[in-house]
Amino acid sequence: MRVGLPCSDVVLDLPEAERLVREAIDSGRMERAPALRLAQRLSDPRIHKIACEGARESKLRHKGDVVTVSRNVFIPLTNLCRDRCGYCTFAKPPDSPEAKTYSLEEVAEVVRGGVATGCTEALFCLGDKPEVAYRSHRDWLHARGFGTTAEYLVEACRIAFQGGMLPHTNAGVLSQEEMAQLRPWNASMGLMLESTSPRLRERGMAHFWAPDKDPAVRLRMHEEAGELGIAFTTGILLGIGENDAERIDTLFAIRALDEKYGHIQEAILQPFHPKPGTRMRASPSLGDDEVAGWVAMARLVLGPKMNVQAPPNLAPDALERVLAAGANDWGGVSPVTIDFINPEAPWPTLVELRQRTEAAGGRLRERLPVYPEHVLGRPDLFDPRVRDALARFADAQGFARLRDRGIPPRAGQEAA
């Protein structure tokens, strides 16, 4: 299903590639035409190397050797969803034995486990508007006094926040009113942009059965989060049928959003992997070198200040390569819960992550759901109540405070 433009059509010799990358490092940005030329030649190992080395230099100039991770618990509040993406195994229909909506008591229990193990982030990840598709879920919500899943989510976030964690919500497409309701209990929110390509909504493509994956709808939510002043996570899903030009367009859409609102706190480069039982079970995924190449493109396009995240469980053999391509963040890693979206892909332990980061020349620091530069420099992105909590959770540099929160140090796991 993946479509790439033939690199043989693109002329780019090594000196020209070096010049384009040098200009991007020095100016802090790369424009669309050179980015596309470079991207279409990434399969040439010499061009790939130039792009990755340049991206790493860009990262080092602004962020030094620090690589961040957020110690979290993952709470899949409901795995019911009105969409049916071609690659998803997370969403279940209500009659599935695996369908599950967490009770508020279960949320509180996971939060207690997270607090006890030094986690700071409560990651709420859930299906998109299941009440629209399923009467049984509507009835379930109504029986508990909630009209929508989003209303229920607000209460779950309140419980997590008051239980001693900082929620980060990724609940699919939310209205601006819903985000406003969630903001007082969330440090940050997110929505993977995935791709701005409308082609992916055509028959036979990944998002044909997913109205919430309409790029215009997702871009609008990013805009509305910017208007509300919400620290916002976005990202690209690599290899779901988009071509090189569409990937570049998605990166430029992210850059434009951040230039307009300054609220994009991180961009995730998430590789698609085919899963049994899905419509895309036979679609090829990107190789690890391709993933690293696109991490480099993200760094060069989005610039040295952007936090570029590569989930360590989705390219476990390539941690060193994505660091060498300019990534500076591993995202959330949990000592308590699995990755419910990708349950077949276990997270590395924080000990292993630290060892491999250090072996690659990096220095692992634990962050909160939000980054130090936002904790310290962007109070406007947080509700006053969240701002107060961040002051308690963060150390003087804006990283996660561990010892004086009473968390016992564990060899190799405490913050540097």
Ligand code: SF4
């Ligand atoms: S919107 Fe998310 S949860 Fe729903 S089907 Fe698509 S990937 Fe799965």
